Amino acid sequence: MTTRAISSYRIPLFCAVTMLFWMSMYTSVPIMAPYVEFLGGSHQLAGWIVGMYGISQMLLRIPVGIMSDRFHKRRLFITFGLLFTAITGLGLWFTHDFTWILILRALAGAAAATWVDFTVLFTSYYKHEESTKAIGTISFFNSLGQVLGILSAGWAADKLGWESVFILGAILGLLGMIGSFFLIEKVEKDAPKITMRGIGNVATDRTLLFVSLLAILSQVLIFATVFGFTPVYAMQLGADKFSLSLLSLFANVPVALASLFGGRRWAMKYGEKRMVVAGFLLMGIFTLTVPFTHHLWLLMITQAFAGFGRGLSFTLLMGMSIKHMPADKRATAMGFFQAIYGLGMFVGPVLMGIIGDYFSLNEGFIVLGVLGAGSALLAYLFVQSSAKKQPLGTNKPTIAQ
Numbered sequence: 058m059t060t061r062a063i064s065s066y067r068i069p070l071f072c073a074v075t076m077l078f079w080m081s082m083y084t085s086v087p088i089m090a091p092y093v094e095f096l097g098g099s100h101q102l103a104g105w106i107v108g109m110y111g112i113s114q115m116l117l118r119i120p121v122g123i124m125s126d127r128f129h130k131r132r133l134f135i136t137f138g139l140l141f142t143a144i145t146g147l148g149l150w151f152t153h154d155f156t157w158i159l160i161l162r163a164l165a166g167a168a169a170a171t172w173v174d175f176t177v178l179f180t181s182y183y184k185h186e187e188s189t190k191a192i193g194t195i196s197f198f199n200s201l202g203q204v205l206g207i208l209s210a211g212w213a214a215d216k217l218g219w220e221s222v223f224i225l226g227a228i229l230g231l232l233g234m235i236g237s238f239f240l241i242e243k244v245e246k247d248a249p250k251i252t253m254r255g256i257g258n259v260a261t262d263r264t265l266l267f268v269s270l271l272a273i274l275s276q277v278l279i280f281a282t283v284f285g286f287t288p289v290y291a292m293q294l295g296a297d298k299f300s301l302s303l304l305s306l307f308a309n310v311p312v313a314l315a316s317l318f319g320g321r322r323w324a325m326k327y328g329e330k331r332m333v334v335a336g337f338l339l340m341g342i343f344t345l346t347v348p349f350t351h352h353l354w355l356l357m358i359t360q361a362f363a364g365f366g367r368g369l370s371f372t373l374l375m376g377m378s379i380k381h382m383p384a385d386k387r388a389t390a391m392g393f394f395q396a397i398y399g400l401g402m403f404v405g406p407v408l409m410g411i412i413g414d415y416f417s418l419n420e421g422f423i424v425l426g427v428l429g430a431g432s433a434l435l436a437y438l439f440v441q442s443s444a445k446k447q448p449l450g451t452n453k454p455t456i457a458q
Contacts, residue, residue, distance in 0.1 A: 067182060067240070067241040068179075068182060070236065070239060070240060071178070071179055071182075071195075071240060072194075072195070072198045073236060074135070074139075074233050074236040074237050074240060075175055075179075075195060075198045075199060075202060076198045076201055076202035076205070077139070077202065077229050077230070077232050077233030077236065078135075078138065078139055078142065078175070078202065078230075078233050079198075079199050079200075079201075079202030079203050079206060080202040080203075080205050080206035080209070080226075080229045080233075081139070081142040081143065081146065081206065081226045081227070081229035081230035081233060082142055082165065082168065082169065082202075082203075082206065082226070083202065083203040083206035083207055083210070084146065084206045084207075084209065084210040084213075084222050084223070084225050084226035084229065085145075085146065085149060085165070085210070085222060085223060085226055086110070086165075086203075086284050088210060088214065088219070088222065088288065088298075088301060089103070089106060089107050089162070089284075090103040090104075090106075090107050090285055090286060090288060090289055090406070091103075091288050091289055091292055091301065092219055093106050093107075093155070093158070094289065095219065096153055096155070098155060099410075099414060100286070100289075100409075100410045100413035100414045100418075101407075101410040101411055101413075101414045102155065102410075103285075103286075103289075103406070103410055104285065104286075104406040104407045104408075104409060104410020104411065104413075105159065105406075105407060105410065106155070106158055106159055106162050107162070107280065107284065107285050107406040108280070108402065108403040108404070108405070108406040108407045109159050109162040109163045109166065109403070110162045110163070110165050110166040110169065110280075110402060111166060111276065111280060111399045111400070111401065111402020111403035111404075111405075111406075112163070112166065112399065112400075112402075112403040113162075113163040113164070113165075113166030113167050113170070113399075114166040114167075114169050114170045114395065114396065114399035114402065115396050115397070115399030115400050115402075115403065116396070116399075117166070117167055117170040117396075118170045118172075118173055118392045118393075118395040118396035118399060119389075119392045119393055119396045120392070121134060121170050121171060121173050121174070121388075121392055122173045122177075122388045122389045122390070122391055122392015122393065122395075122396075123256060123388075123389050123392060125173060125174050125177065125388040125389075125392070126386065126387070126388040126389045129242075130242070131174040131177060131178040131242060131388070132174075132178065132237065132240045132241075132242045134171045134173075134174040135171055135174050135175060135178070135237050135240065136234055136237040136238065137171060138167075138168045138169070138170070138171030138172070138174075138175075139168070139230050139231075139233040139234035139237055140168075140230070140234050141164055141165070141167055141168035141171075141230075142165065142168045142226065142227075142229075142230035142233070143226075143227045143228075143230030143231045143234065144164060144227075144230075145161050145162075145164050145165045145168065145226070145227075145230075146223045146224065146225070146226030146227030146228075146229075146230060147223070147224070147227040148161040148164070148223075149161050149220075149223035149226075150220050150223035150224050150227070166399070166402075170395070172395060173388055173391045173392045173395055174388065175195065176192065176195060176375070176379075176391055177379070177387050177388040177391050178240070178242070178243065179191055179194075179195045180192065180195075180379070180387070181243045181387075182243060191376075192372060192375050192376035193316055193317055193318075193372055193376070194317070196316035196317075196368075196371075196372045196375065197313050197316045197317040199316070200309055200310075200312040200313030200316050200368065201313050203309050203312070203313075204305075204306060204309045204310055204313060206226070206229070207302050207305040207306055207309060208302055208306055209225060210222045210225065210226075210302060211298060211299050211301060211302015211303065211305070211306075212299070212302070213225050214298040214299075214301075214302070215297070215298040215299040215302075219298075255386055255389070256389060258386070259382070259386050259389045259390050259393060260393060262382075262390070264377065264378075264381060265378055265382075265390055265393060265394060266397075267439060267440075268374045268377045268378050268394070268440075269378065269393065269394050269397035269398060270397070270435075271333070271337075271370075271374055271432060271435065271436055271440070272371065272374050272375075272378075272394065272397065272398035272401065273397060273398050273400050273401040273404075274337075274401065274428060274429075274431075274432040274435075275337070275340070275367065275370055275371050275374070275398070275401065275432070276398045276399070276400075276401025276402045276405060277401040277404055277405035277408070277425070277428065278340050278341075278344060278363075278367075278401075278405065278425055278428065278429055278432075279367060279371075279401075279402075279405065280401065280402045280403075280405040280406050281405035281406050281408060281409035281421065281425055282344055282347070282360075282363070282405075282409075282422070282425060283304075283305065283308040283309075283360055283363070283364070284406075285405060285406040285409055285410075286406070286409050286410070286413060286418055286421065287304065287308075287347065287356070287360060288301050288304060288305070289413075289418065290347060290356070290418055290422075291304050291353060291356055293418075294351070294352070294353045294356065295353065296353055300353060303357065304353075304356065304357055304360060307357040307358070307360050307361045307364070308357075308360035308361065308363065308364040309364055310361070310364070311361050311362070311364040311365035311368060312364045312365070312367050312368035313368065314365070314368065315336075315364075315365045315366075315367070315368025315369045315372070316368045316372040323369075329373050329377060329440065330436065330437070330440045332369045332370070332373055333369070333370045333373050333374065333436045333440050334433050334436045334437045334440070335366065335369055335370075335433075336365075336366040336367065336368070336369030336370025336371070336373075337366065337370050337429055337430075337432040337433035337436055338366065338429070338430065338433040339362050339363060339365060339366025339367075339369070340363050340366040340367055340370070340429040340432075341425075341426050341427070341428070341429020341430040341431075341432065341433060342362075342426065342429070342430070343359040343360070343362040343363040343366070344359075344363055344422055344425045344426040344429055345422065345423060345425075345426025345427070345429075345430075346359050346426070347359060347419075347422040347426075348418075348419035348420075348422045348423060370436070375391075375394065377440075378390060378391060378393075378394035379391055379394070405425075408421075409421045409425070412424065
């Protein structure tokens with residue numbers, strides 16, 4: 058097959074596989090906390106089950122990134138990730154046992170750990186200096202897949218019951234896995250394999266560590282609220298299953314739009330720093346307002362603004378984590394970034410579950426709102442508007458072919 062023929066379909070196919078991956082994943086993510094409580098679990102147990110998705114990512118993403126840079130088999134990891142999503146959906150359909158649900162959420166986290174390879178392989182199709190643009194594009198299809206998964210799950214849960222959602226996720230995962238067999242593996246000629254010294258350089262990179270810290274705070278907010286206990290709060294306001302899917306829709310459509318325009322246009326026009334700060338402010342303010350919202354439609358509006366902030370800040374942080382890295386260290390750097398922010402996916406829902414059981418969900422939303430404002434201040438003080446560091450090592454930038 059000619060290079061031109063490969064180029065004509067590799068990006069559209071990759072975007073479709075990415076969309077199926079996140080559709081499969083997000084048929085169950087937004088409903089997991091209310092589903093656990095529907096089965097008789099407490100706020101705290103729901104928090105642990107939602108958080109297990111993050112803890113397994115935190116443990117696995119660094120090894121996945123290192124192995125990916127070592128063996129240059131990114132497509133293989135993507136295929137396994139889609140297989141794991143299918144197994145997770147099938148397993149959740151089969152069992153009501155909380156221990157098995159916890160294990161299956163950990164497997165879903167293992168699937169999500171392969172997002173390292175999605176992002177790195179996709180950015181390899183672009184010029185090195187276009188990393189933020191590439192991340193903005195792939196993040197748009199990430200968010201679009203989440204939105205479509207949430208919508209289809211809401212319809213299935215409302216018409217066919219909770220368990221139908223998990224079968225739907227399994228089918229979508231299998232379709233994505235079939236598509237992954239046709240992805241193009243792009244490896245530079247004579248591409249070096251990462252060494253222990255290279256791993257050490259990545260692990261101690263100050264830019265990577267700081268944007269990863271901000272990403273932890275972002276994920277604490279996200280997984281404690283829209284993917285954790287905002288749906289529980291919505292049910293207290295009288296939301297049914299379809300209303301929960303609409304809530305997630307309102308929270309995620311703005312993420313897709315902000316990811317697309319924030320990474321591709323606004324960051325270049327207004328500066329990465331301003332967009333990251335604005336994103337955290339929106340998340341903080343509109344999380345703080347949740348306890349004072351007593352109508353479902355108002356809650357959806359708050360989540361739309363918070364989601365827009367999430368799309369602005371998180372997309373740019375992801376791009377900044379690898380923008381200054383050479384090609385042979387990018388998967389390792391992305392693995393570190395995604396592993397570190399996995400801590401936020403775990404801490405957020407667990408913390409919110411504990412606060413919810415011992416105090417109330419209202420106090421939890423207030424604490425998280427203050428945390429969002431504090432994160433905006435940290436970003437204002439320390440984020441650089443553009444990466445001024447030179448790439449680690451001596452490798453030349455990747456050139457799109």
